[in-house]
Amino acid sequence: MRMRSLAPVLALAAALAPRAASAADVKVDIPFTKTQLPNGLTVILHEDHTLPLVAVNTMVRVGSRFEEPGRTGFAHLFEHLMFMGTARAPTKMFDAWMESAGGSNNAWTSEDRTDYFDVGPANTLPLLLWLEADRFSSIGREMTQQKLDAQRDVVRNERRQTTENRPYGKAEIHLPELAYPAGHPYHHPVIGSHEDLQAATVDDVKTFFARWYVPKNSSLVVAGDFDPARARAEIERLFGWIPSPEVTQVPAPPAPRLTGVVRETMADDVKLPKIIMAWHSPARFAPGDAELDLAGSILQEGKASRLYKALVYDNPLAQDVRAEQRSQDLSSLFVIEVVAQPGVPLDKLEAAIDAEVAKLAASPPSGEELRRAQNQFETGFVSRLQSVNERASLLNIYQMAVGDPGYADKDLARYRAATAAQVQATVKATLDPNARVIIRVVPKEAPAAAPAQPGGGK
Amino acid sequence: MRAPITMLAAGAALAAAALAGCEENLPPPVVPAPPPPSAEAAADPIPSAKPDLGAPRAFEPAAPAVYKAPNGLTVWLLERHALPMVSVTLALPYGSASDPEGKAGLASITANMLDEGAGGRDAVALSSAINDLGASLTTGAGVDGSTVSLVVLKKNFKPAFEIFSDVVARPRFDDKEWKRVSSLWRNDLAKRAQDPVAVSRVVISAALYGRGSPYGHPSSGLVSTAAKIDLAAVKGFYAGHYRPDQATLVVAGDVTRAELDAVLAASLEGWKAPAKAAPAPPAGKPLASPPGLVLVDRPDAPQSVLAFVREGVAASDPKAPPLDLVNTALGGSFTSRLNQDLREEHGWSYGAGSRFAETRGTGAFIAQASVVTEATGQALTAMLADLDKMAKGGLTADEFGKVRAQDRADLVQAYETVGSTSQRLGTLAVLGLGPTFDAGASRARQQASKAELDTLAAAVAPRGTIVVVGPAAAVLPQLEAAKLGKPELFDAEGNPMKAGGARPAAKKKAPAKKK
Helix, strand or coil: CEECCCCCCCHHHHHHCCCCCCCCCCCCCCCCEEEECCCCCEEEEEECCCCCEEEEEEEECCCHHHCCCCCCCHHHHHHHHCCCCCCCCCCCHHHHHHHHCCCEEEEEECCCCEEEEEEEEHHHHHHHHHHHHHHHHHCCCCCCHHHHHHHHHHHHHHHHHHHHCCCCHHHHHHHHHHHCCCCCCCCCCCCCCHHHHHHCCHHHHHHHHHHHCCHHHEEEEEEECCCHHHHHHHHHHHHCCCCCCCCCCCCCCCCCCCCCEEEEEEEECCCCCEEEEEEEECCCCCCCHHHHHHHHHHHHCCCCCHHHHHHHHCCCCEEEEEEEEECCCCCEEEEEEEEECCCCCHHHHHHHHHHHHHHHHHCCCCHHHHHHHHHHHHHHHHHCCCCHHHHHHHHHHHHHHHCCCCCHHHHHHHHHHCCHHHHHHHHHHHCCCCCEEEEEEEECCCCCCCCCCCCCCC | CCCCCCCCCCCCCCCHHHHHHHHHCCCCCCCCCCCCCCHHHHHCCCCCCCCCCCCCCCCCCCCCEEEECCCCCEEEEEECCCCCEEEEEEEECCCHHHCCCCCCCHHHHHHHHHCCCECCECHHHHHHHHHHCCCEEEEEECCCCEEEEEEEEHHHHHHHHHHHHHHHHCECCCHHHHHHHHHHHHHHHHHHHHCHHHHHHHHHHHHHHCCCCCCCCCCCCCHHHHCCCCHHHHHHHHHHHCCHHHCEEEEEECCCHHHHHHHHHHHCCCCCCCCCCCCCCCCCCCCCCCCCEEEEECCCCCEEEEEEEEECCCCCCCCHHHHHHHHHHHHCCCCCHHHHHHHHHCCCEEEEEEEECCCCCCCEEEEEEEEEHHHHHHHHHHHHHHHHHHHHHCCCHHHHHHHHHHHHHHHHHHCCCHHHHHHHHHHHHHHCCCCCHHHHHHHHHHHCCHHHHHHHHHHHCCCCEEEEEECHHHHHHHHHHCCCCCCEEECCCCCECCCCCCCCCCCCCCCCCCC
16 A cells, blocks of 8 residues: 555555454444435545544545556555646645644555545535546546656655665565566556656656546545534535546456465565565455454464564574464465564475465464454454544445445454464465565675575475 | 654755745645546536535643652553553653763663563563563663653553562673674664665754764664673663652553552562762754755665754753644645655655754754655755745645644544553653643644744754765755855764865766656
8 A cells, every 4th residue: 555645644555455353242333324426426424523624535536557568556646646736736736725724644555555635624525526527527538748747756756765765675566576477567566666656747647637536436424523514515516517428447357366385485675584485365355354364363463473483482483473464355365474583594484384274274273373463453443433534434434445434334244254264274374385475675785595496385 | 753754855846936935825825727527427416626624622632640650750641541551651751861971872772771681581581571471671772861651451460560660670781691792783883874764864963963972873873883882881880870869650551640650660669769969961962053954875775864953942042832834734744744745845855854852952953854865956955945934934724724633633632542651651751741741732832823833933943953964976066056155074973074074076977767
């Protein structure tokens, strides 16, 4: 996921892969009304007068997987361009007017979605809606070379700052290239390559806007302290006229499959080596998705978790362990990342990771382990209801994913319903030792150890 | 709280005077002639002028109830019953500024050891017990204070608070856990040298305050002294500094006073202050003459992490709240001058920002940006020019209106979640500022005149220390061309490198990469 700017408010990262819990009586409920304008725009309203705040969230069903060949990074670059001004709100005025009224904004792009959000004092709602309607109806036709060039440089610096100049960052953006075959929509990272960013043209912007940024492909949420009747009328007036061509459906690619172990060793400016393993896994909300979220928690959360206990607590092998299901629309990746302690042979570390994964594939987690994971997800779900901005985002995430903005409680129910046997079966079916990507990141200066044999590793 | 942009990277403009010139009258940047209205545009019902807005509703954050528990512990309770959640922060005014000489990181590693076994549980059992309740418990130390925090659903508040109390009052400090924790800690410190943003932070404090002063080392510690810290030192720090008479317990969320007092009596009443007088928390003070230009070599890096740092103010200084408004205009939000200049105008950076650090002693003013390596010199020049212009000319009328609107909005959002509320109140407790400080500070900001802010703006004048973490071979010629002087070379731990050490030879030209 790529953000427009590094703002603090954005603990949003987790939002795409909903985290929930299990057990007990807590209900995760966000009251809302949903309508569809005649042009196809989905409109979701959530009223809450606790604080004099309002949030506007606009989500578009487009992301890096919809990009044309040779244009990697374009969906995210486009997200930046949405702030570059129109005839009515000239360059810089989108932000200037919003901030002058006390509002703030940001946006993110993932493989599957692009999301724009504004938060401001309750009195700013007319301005927020006006600014959004303006850019969502006219940014394509207003695009210029100058605007494109400006954000292209910003985005290339985003790439440098968030990956190239960060320890282990280069491996992170290389992972999808190893996991998915060339031509697969998930083959490239959201941020894209410098070459492709450089190649983008004003015509590309206009075409992309006309194709994807249309009411039928978008959903608008207004949340917080406002009058729903007045907001609805205003939305109908400002957005209802926007023409909506049919959205061409993109054919789904064949499910990605690995038939062996794809290995790569990368040198980076790091002190401690790192092992990254990735497996293809079920799509977001597909059977197995919640089970793998739970498996991730069982493997990495807390000192009693399988990987921490075995690799850090009982044996000084790893400095840091992570295991998580990274959910996506078409299919997902389950990723384990482990940083080695100094001097630990990577073959030994890899074998230790494999042993823990194999145990979870061979027998179900204990009831205690499962409940522990479920309870943590439950708290996570409730936590996300705290801010009006996050509730706005959740309503849109669920609308886009399952067509039901109020899906949060059903989402949580997936975690509550998962059984230990299901977790084991999913781990067994998914985390196949003979079908995965294994990246080793090693210190630049150190001579790389003898290249591991493809398919081997034990 | 008042830093809407978390330390963005900053870059700076080249043609400083000219650029800053058009920035002064902030609004309409050079906009290309509007395209002829298309049929579509003519047809659309969106008004061509932005709507006029009504006045914002006045807002005052709720004040917590303040009282003392029988053991001398100060309690701040803010009831919030909208969601079944409770967030708790125990705040102590002793952080890394209280690290003894030669033991950098002791406060931090002491905090880390608190949840490695406490009460009847060892480290694994404690971690499991917290996770079983779906709770999260974190411990840590900053410059001025140490905190222990708990977030939990209401239904599990009581058992989770019992564990929280064990961690605060009955840590075990077992030798077995210490071996692992201290070794992981030393590895993490060694790893820090590869993270340019972390290195920049370490060097900033070393350069501004000097080693050996309370704020001169990173809270997390230093590679050179970590090995000298043993478990006895940790136990000693705990015994001397974790005392209820100096602590504040902040509780926000779905809990009543009666419910809280019951768990306090059950779990935390046995926590007593030692007879010995409490140590005074030290406060840092910047060096009289810090270095002017510091470079940390990071060979082949695609970006330079730039920072300008100078003496700021103490958080309790009456100038601190209005200075926040000056900073908002300069580097505290997306439309701030630094971000507009280095990011939007020049594309040198993903983001630039600035802030006044909130500290008990004299804080730092810091402007920062990560910029593409070949723009290092230009970006620094522009950053300094932006600071200079603000220092000399103050805010524009538009900025004056904007930053006050942002201040009012921030006050509403800062206390929106129970987590952010208990965290913020914990910071206020650590700094000794009192539970209603933010509302008062906001009032002071709203009352400040533009003339007053313009005078205060002198506090950001670019007289201080520049810190660059980037590839020396490419950066040195740029610093020279920008007439920024000869840098002192520091290592990643913030130590000046000895003359004759690994001084990279200046090359004639930065690798000119077309961007």
